[in-house]
Amino acid sequence: MPELPEVETIARGLNRKLRGRKITGLWTDWPKYFKRPSGEAAFRRHITAKKITGVSRRAKNIFIHLSDPLRPRSEASDHLLLVHQKMTGHLMVGKWKPFKEQKVGEVWAGQKWIPDPARGPLMDPMNRFIRLIFFLDNKEMLALSDLRRFAKVLCGPEEEILDSADIKKLGPEPLDEKFGYPKFRELFKNKKGRIKQVLMDQNFISGIGNIYADEILWLSKIHPQKSVEDLKEKDLRIIFKNTRFILKKALRLRGTSIDDYRDAEGRRGGYDKVRYVYQREDEPCPRCGTEIKRLKIGGRSAHFCPKCQKV
Numbered sequence: 463m464p465e466l467p468e469v470e471t472i473a474r475g476l477n478r479k480l481r482g483r484k485i486t487g488l489w490t491d492w493p494k495y496f497k498r499p500s501g502e503a504a505f506r507r508h509i510t511a512k513k514i515t516g517v518s519r520r521a522k523n524i525f526i527h528l529s530d531p532l533r534p535r536s537e538a539s540d541h542l543l544l545v546h547q548k549m550t551g552h553l554m555v556g557k558w559k560p561f562k563e564q565k566v567g568e569v570w571a572g573q574k575w576i577p578d579p580a581r582g583p584l585m586d587p588m589n590r591f592i593r594l595i596f597f598l599d600n601k602e603m604l605a606l607s608d609l610r611r612f613a614k615v616l617c618g619p620e621e622e623i624l625d626s627a628d629i630k631k632l633g634p635e636p637l638d639e640k641f642g643y644p645k646f647r648e649l650f651k652n653k654k655g656r657i658k659q660v661l662m663d664q665n666f667i668s669g670i671g672n673i674y675a676d677e678i679l680w681l682s683k684i685h686p687q688k689s690v691e692d693l694k695e696k697d698l699r700i701i702f703k704n705t706r707f708i709l710k711k712a713l714r715l716r717g718t719s720i721d722d723y724r725d726a727e728g729r730r731g732g733y734d735k736v737r738y739v740y741q742r743e744d745e746p747c748p749r750c751g752t753e754i755k756r757l758k759i760g761g762r763s764a765h766f767c768p769k770c771q772k773v
């Protein structure tokens with residue numbers, strides 16, 4: 463699943479490409495995305511002719527800010543188009559044309575759209591599961607490739623969406639300038655659980671998932687199953703420092719593309735090549751050479767060095 467560095471990379475790319483554009487229509491082959499407003503027709507009415515004023519991110523959610531250019535600024539209620547890409551979704555901007563049995567590279571059986579022109583990063587096989595397209599006034603398109611169709615897409619007045627329980631209960635943003643060590647330590651007061659699961663809890667701290675939790679804990683020499691009650695002051699300090707370090711590094715490298723993630727132009731991220739332990743089972747630990755082990759914690763895999771990271 464895309465985590466903070468991946469979602470932030472996409473949001474920045476979308477902001478660059480979409481700001482000032484108008485949405486002219488939509489296409490989907492999966493109307494079940496539309497729960498709010500409910501149904502494809504209502505959703506289409508909600509977004510058509512709206513102007514995109516910017517794109518931002520909160521936790522793993524992408525906010526596409528919309529305004530209605532036909533209404534006076536004072537009356538217009540700004541809308542948010544929220545996309546949570548979930549397991550396999552990623553948003554891209556480009557041009558596609560309906561696929562009609564052309565012989566263009568390797569084609570997936572259900573593929574309905576093909577990049578136009580049929581070359582470049584959009585042709586990456588991970589980008590062909592186009593389920594939803596927003597058409598723009600400059601002939602470009604905003605497309606969601608979503609192999610497993612788990613993405614969440616909703617639209618409504620900005621205040622209502624920001625006020626919804628899902629958004630309000632999210633934990634702090636780890637890269638926020640105002641989020642310093644004292645606030646981080648405060649979060650752990652009376653907190654229970656295993657450190658890896660705690661770091662991945664979006665209502666505890668936002669944006670960290672399986673990849674970066676493994677990386678942060680390896681760099682901090684903390685076992686993923688360690689109970690947070692047993693963490694010392696110096697452990698928390700180092701976890702805090704490494705959380706910021708790893709997330710910033712991954713953001714600079716535009717995320718990790720081991721799984722489905724690609725950026726807003728369909729390109730791979732660069733963190734895969736420098737990762738320490740994530741999905742490196744049986745490879746040597748970059749610090750001590752011991753084989754990296756994999757462990758199941760709460761249904762998810764954790765990768766760690768049994769020598770550097772003792773319980």
Ligand SMILES: [Zn+2]
Pocket residue numbers: 747748749750751752767768769770771
């Ligand atoms: Zn090691």
